[in-house]
Amino acid sequence: MPKRRSAGGMLLAGVLAVLATIVTFAISLTSLQARIASIQQVELRFETTAQELLATVGFAGLIHDFKNCVIRGGAEPAYCDATEARAAEALVLLAELEASATAGGVALEAAPILEMVEAYRSRVPQVRAGHAAGRPAEQIDAAVRWDDEPSARAFSAIIETTSRQINARVEGLYRDTFIQYTLAILVLLCIGGWLLFAIRTESRATRDRESQLTAVFSAVAxxxxxxxxxxxxxxxxxxxxxxxxxxxxxxxxxxxxxxxxxxxxxxxxxxxxxxxxxxxxxxxxxxxxxxxxxxxxxxxxxxxxxxxxxxxxxxxxxxxxxxxxxxVSEQEQQRRRIERVARLDALGQLTGGIAHDFNNHLATILYAVDLAAREVESERGQVLLQSALRTVERGRELTDRLLSFASRHPGTPRAERVEAVFTGLRPLAEAALPATITIEFSQAEPDLKLLCDLGQLENALLNIILNARDAILSSGMGSHLRVHARSITLPAGRIGDRQAGATPGAGESHRYVELSVTDDGPGMTAEVRARATEPFFTTKPLGEGTGLGLAMAYGFARQSRGDLTIYSEEGHGTAVRLILPRADATEDRREEPVPPPDILPAKGESILLAEDDEELRTTMVIMLEDMGYRVEAAANAAAALEIVERGTPIDLALCDVIMPGEMNGMDLAKRLLARDPERPVLLMSGYAGLISGEDAESDLPILRKPCMPAELSRALRAALGD
CATH class of the missing domain: 3.30.450.20 (PAS domain)
Structure with a gap:
């Protein structure tokens, strides 16, 4: 009996110790997590504000406007007004930056930044007075010239140092979290060992104490x-x-x-x-x-x-x-998005500044050649001068592309017929491909028109085609490309953050033209696919690629109020999609928003969904159930076939073409039709109809992924005979 009372006391003390430990560490960890989340928000706000401030003060902002104020302020005083406006905007951003740094627990040394902004703003009245007095630009420039290089270096160093200090605070909090987390585990393990020792002393208490241990370890986040x-x-x-x-x-x-x-x-x-x-x-x-x-x-x-x-x-x-x-998958994705935006913005500023200065040099050469042409009378001299003019024109085309990539030059958007685009692109693409690779062009409907700059579109499509060619040749896998155009409708806000025009109202949609380049090559890994549009990222050997092809195509799509997406599965090919606004049938402008298409409801049918991507499968199940269907979902073809073989009633099978395992979606479709030829089968694929072999001759309907709910509902009703 005394032993039993002793064991019971040990058990009670152990339970109380466990509960006290869990509560103590839970409160501590919750507090740390809240502090980490707060500092991370501050860090994100600081980085975003710093990038905005860099853009406002940089060579495409305040400095650019001030230089133009000095050079052209007499004839175009708007540059002087813009300088003062940029300076005021920079001061507001600087105050926000200081507030973010303070919230992050560090002090921002803002004096060099403030000195730079005030130096330019304070010189604007002097520039205006010089222009009003009729002084030449060179004299005004000499009077107001200011060496901003030390401040610019200090500016960058301050931002980097402050950002590093805030980041160090986050890392310190993570270290504290890990230490407390480890301590909690060790304490709980110790208590658990002690409880196990006590539990062995009494058989009746064993089950209760094991459940206590399970609760302890389950409570660990x-x-x-x-x-x-x-x-x-x-x-x-x-x-x-x-x-x-x-x-x-x-x-x-x-x-x-x-x-x-x-x-x-x-x-x-x-x-x-x-x-x-x-x-x-x-x-x-x-x-x-x-x-x-x-x-x-x-x-x-x-x-x-x-x-x-x-x-x-x-x-x-x-x-x-x-x-x-x-x-930390979602946190890492968010961090990489922030880093990518920062890299693209910095590269855009650098590219824009280089192109801007190079254009000035080209303009000087152009004017000098034009003046020289009036003086030179010999035929040979005229030939040489005309050659120089053509070279200048090619240089202007190059800087136009650089400025387009830097989002500083939108090109000349015009309404272009897809058929005409393909006609012009075909000979360029065929000349660039070896005889071992074939290419075909197709469009889902006639008279499709899109709104964009034709030269930039041809350059983007050709870059995508050349990337596919190089992937096929380097891997030895694949032999066919397909360029396909179709019309798609997306709801308001789907590409809203990249729209530079009027935003459609609630309940409206925009129609787009999707140009897809699909290959049957080696495909991409998930890591390569995530970085494919980053500037200078390439999987080619050193010296064989710049890594700018897809980056410039992505920049062109964004500048054209569209998007670029990549669908690829390793070993099964790649589809790169350019999504561009549809043009009005009669004018060089974008189509007006249209009402969204209706979603056709179900009539109580049951659908078998075979899709290997877990997130997509979960989303589609919810969407199909919202339409009124009963859904049986499977992660692969074998699981889908098992559902049918055990007698589950199915009215229609909706199958992805590319799935892991011995059977793909096409194989599954054939097995299902062999069992019940009257049951409809609808296939889904991320590729633009690029199916080879006997499967290419199949008359089964294939739905392009991704598709909008209304399009999916219509395809389902059509397959079910409505």
Missing amino acids: GGLVAFDAEGRIALTNPAAADMLDLPDQPTPFDWPAHVEITWAEASAAGRTEPPLSTAHAGGRLHEELCHLRLSAPSSRPDRLLRVSAARLDLPGLGLRSVLTMED
Whole structure:
């Protein structure tokens, strides 16, 4: 009896210790997470404001306007007005920047920036007075010239230093979080070991104490995996089991073969051992960025993790190390978007400044050649001068492209017939392709017209075609390209942040022309696809590519109020889509917004959806159910066929063409039609109809992905016979 009372007391004390530990660390971690989120928002606001301030003061902003005020302010005083307006805008942004820095807990040394802005603003009245007095620009420039290079260097250094200090605060908070997280785990493990010792003393209390331990480890946020001395998994919490898609099995067990954790690019430098080897050996990892890839039988998408590992010195527990994992896929995507915007903006400013100055040089050469042509009478001299003029014109075309990429020059948008665009592009494309690669041009409907600059469009399409050619030739996989045009309708706001014109009202849509270049080449990895439109990013060997082809095509699409998207699966080809505004049938302007097409409701039918992409499958299930359909979903062809074979009533099968496993969507369609020829099958594909072999002769309807809900509803009703 005394032993029983002692065991009960130990159990009660252990439970109270667990609860106190959970509450204490939960409050502490919640506070830290709130502080981290707040500082991250401050960091994002600081970076955004800094980029706006750089653009406002930079060579395409305040400095540009002031130089033009000096040179042309007498005839065009608007440049002087613009200088003062830019200066005022810069002061407002500077105040916002100081406020962000203060909120981030650092002090911004704003004096050099303020000095630069005030220096230009204070000289504007002097420039105006000089022009009013009729002084030449050279004299005015000599009077107001100011060496802004030291301030500009200090400007950049201040922004970089302040940003680094704010980032250091975020990293410090993350370190604190990890330390507290690890301490919480160690404390809970200690308490858990103690409870296990107490539980062994009394058989009746065993079940209750095991449930207490389960509750403790379930309360730990993020994934937790503990390894024993042999490197086997000795302990997991529910978050880790779900994250790694672990089967329900007794511990300890070996690391499952379908789970692969590898270094991400940011953490891979100088590392020779994979993350798991370090964790098994009891090595230390601190919030390292890693890739998580789950192979069959799991169908979950790849994720990004922050992985930490530490050695455990807890005698009696048999645990060597603990691995903690936090899913940061969305945070990393957001961070990369911010970095990409910053890089593109900086590159755009540099490109715009170079092109602007080069245009000035070209203008000087042009005027000098024109004057010389009036003086030279010999035929040979005239020939040479005309050659110089043609060279200047080619230089102007080059700077037009640079300015278009830098979003400083919108080109000359005109209404162009797709058929005429293809007619002009065909000989250029065929001349650039070897005999082993064929190309075809097609359009879904006649008389399609789009609004854009024809020269820039041809250049963008040709760059995309050449990229596809190089991918096919370098891999030895593929032999065919298809350039296809179709009309699509997107609701207001779908590309709203890239619209420079009037925004359509609520309940309105814009019609676009989608020009897709599809190849049957090697396709892209997810990492390459994510970076494909970054300037200077290329997978080609050194010296064989600039990495500007898709970047300039992307810049052209954005400047034309459109978009560029890439659909690709490794081993199955790539489809690059240029989405451009549709032109009015009679004028060189964009079509007016149109009412959105109606979504045709279901009539109670049941649909079998076979789609391997988990996020897309989940979204489509919700959308189809909203239309009124009953939905049976499968992650691959084999699972879809199993649903049919067990007798589930299905009125229509909606299948993706490209799916993993022994059967693709076309194979599944043939099996389903062999079982029931009367049951309709509708295929989906991200490629523009580029299906080879016997499948190309199939008369099954193929729906292009992505498609709008109204288009999907019409395709379903048509397949069902309505």
